[in-house]
Amino acid sequence: MKARVHIMLKTGVLDPQGEAVRHALGTLGFGGVKGVRQGKVIELDLADDATEAQVTEMCEKLLANTVIESYTVEMS
Amino acid sequence: MHAAVIVFPGSNCDRDLAVALESAGARVSMVWHKDTNLPEGIDLIAIPGGFSFGDYLRCGAIAANSPICRAVVAHGEKGGYVLGICNGFQVLTETGLLPGALLRNAGLKYICKPVELTVETTNSPYTERYSAGQTITVPIAHHDGNYHCDADTLAQLRGEDRVAFRYVNTPNGALDDIAGILSPNRRVLGMMPHPERMAEPAHGGSDGAAMFAGLVDDLVTA
Numbered sequence: 001m002k003a004r005v006h007i008m009l010k011t012g013v014l015d016p017q018g019e020a021v022r023h024a025l026g027t028l029g030f031g032g033v034k035g036v037r038q039g040k041v042i043e044l045d046l047a048d049d050a051t052e053a054q055v056t057e058m059c060e061k062l063l064a065n066t067v068i069e070s071y072t073v074e075m076s
Numbered sequence: 077m078h079a080a081v082i083v084f085p086g087s088n089c090d091r092d093l094a095v096a097l098e099s100a101g102a103r104v105s106m107v108w109h110k111d112t113n114l115p116e117g118i119d120l121i122a123i124p125g126g127f128s129f130g131d132y133l134r135c136g137a138i139a140a141n142s143p144i145c146r147a148v149v150a151h152g153e154k155g156g157y158v159l160g161i162c163n164g165f166q167v168l169t170e171t172g173l174l175p176g177a178l179l180r181n182a183g184l185k186y187i188c189k190p191v192e193l194t195v196e197t198t199n200s201p202y203t204e205r206y207s208a209g210q211t212i213t214v215p216i217a218h219h220d221g222n223y224h225c226d227a228d229t230l231a232q233l234r235g236e237d238r239v240a241f242r243y244v245n246t247p248n249g250a251l252d253d254i255a256g257i258l259s260p261n262r263r264v265l266g267m268m269p270h271p272e273r274m275a276e277p278a279h280g281g282s283d284g285a286a287m288f289a290g291l292v293d294d295l296v297t298a
Contacts, residue, residue: 009179013224014249016184062141065134065170067177068224 001046003055004074007064008039077102077295079120082148082164084109084139089125089161089272096272097122100288101296109142119295120157121148123164125217125270135178135220136166145171157201157295158264162218165256165266174257174266175233176225178218182249186219190281192244193255193269197237200262205290211244212283214269221268223250223257233257240265 009015015037022036042063044055055073064071079102083090094104097120105115109128114121128139139145145167152158152173160168168174181187190213195206206212225233230252233239241256248268256267271284 014179014182014222016180016182016249020184062133062137065137065177067169067175067226068179 003044005042084128087126096275100292123160125162136170140170160266168266179222188217193241201294205286221248223254
């Protein structure tokens with residue numbers, strides 16, 4: 001069983017890295033990029049009986065800092 | 077007064093912090109992150125600056141979940157004194173002993189330079205030797221020092237006089253110019269600037285020394 005966790009800074013939390021990427025895209029001539037938000041993806045290789053609830057607990061305890069980040073879990 | 081300085085892989089201000097505490101009269105034990113217990117009779121836990129665990133995942137996140145940090149949290153929760161400087165501040169927010177989080181600097185650059193701070197409150201063992209509103213010069217050295225918290229937390233920090241230090245000219249985008257904050261019982265302090273790097277004249281200034289002197293004095297007489 002695999003899980004993929006997407007972690008993003010919450011809306012309203014400044015993302016200076018995303019802003020730098022947006023600026024660089026403009027410099028390269030890509031017009032019309034109104035905003036860039038940069039996050040991270042964590043892939044977990046899990047035991048066959050792993051549950052989404054367990055991955056959510058991992059997110060709450062370690063993978064995400066819920067003060068500033070939101071996350072979504074995809075199981076496959 | 078007996079202080080424990082916690083050492084993680086990647087800590088690099090642990091010895092500086094120990095020297096500053098010892099100069100102020102403390103007895104210091106260095107405690108490795110894999111230890112599960114603190115030495116008997118610890119009065120203060122000091123979490124040093126550096127790059128614990130290479131800043132992997134998030135600054136301070138892995139350290140905050142290391143074995144010794146369970147003892148650190150227990151010490152803080154039962155009313156013990158805890159000081160976190162720079163990466164130590166990041167660790168304290170990750171453990172939840174202090175609210176908020178430290179984001180990437182707004183200008184994206186790692187900044188290493190002396191900065192001016194305003195002492196916002198003298199109502200804490202860390203700041204009682206300063207005068208309210210005093211400007212002190214202490215160096216910063218961080219990439220992720222941009223303090224952030226939600227509006228309710230900020231109102232609480234302000235209302236309870238828990239902002240210990242503010243930047244005179246905020247270098248990193250920190251919310252409300254916050255450089256350091258206190259816990260509700262005022263015994264846990266987290267700050268991004270490094271008072272231990274400005275603690276004796278050979279450092280180029282000694283504005284940080286009063287913090288350690290006040291703290292040690294308080295705990296000796298406690």
